[in-house]
Amino acid sequence: MTAKEWREANPKLASEGNMRDYTDLLHLVILNNLENSNAEFIILGMNQRERLIKLNESARNQMKILKNNKGIKELEFLQEQINNEDNKICEN
Numbered sequence: 001m002t003a004k005e006w007r008e009a010n011p012k013l014a015s016e017g018n019m020r021d022y023t024d025l026l027h028l029v030i031l032n033n034l035e036n037s038n039a040e041f042i043i044l045g046m047n048q049r050e051r052l053i054k055l056n057e058s059a060r061n062q063m064k065i066l067k068n069n070k071g072i073k074e075l076e077f078l079q080e081q082i083n084n085e086d087n088k089i090c091e092n
Helices: 003-009 013-016 026-044 047-067 072-089
Strands: none
Touching: 003 013, 003 072, 026 047
């Protein structure tokens, strides 16, 4: 899903903040990696079409590798605990 498609599908959330605020850790890690790769590709002089192909390949590979990664799962669990604690504080 592109950012534009997400904004169109979630207009209320899009008006309240950045779409990154509403995604999971796995996708944030992959996005960060892709942003770094894209910057490197630009420095290497790769054109937009080539970069898009490479970045799509990279995103698919990272998703396969990281979706069952123990470290990512542990970080997601910790984030969920933090969110639950924050919600308890806000409720009081």
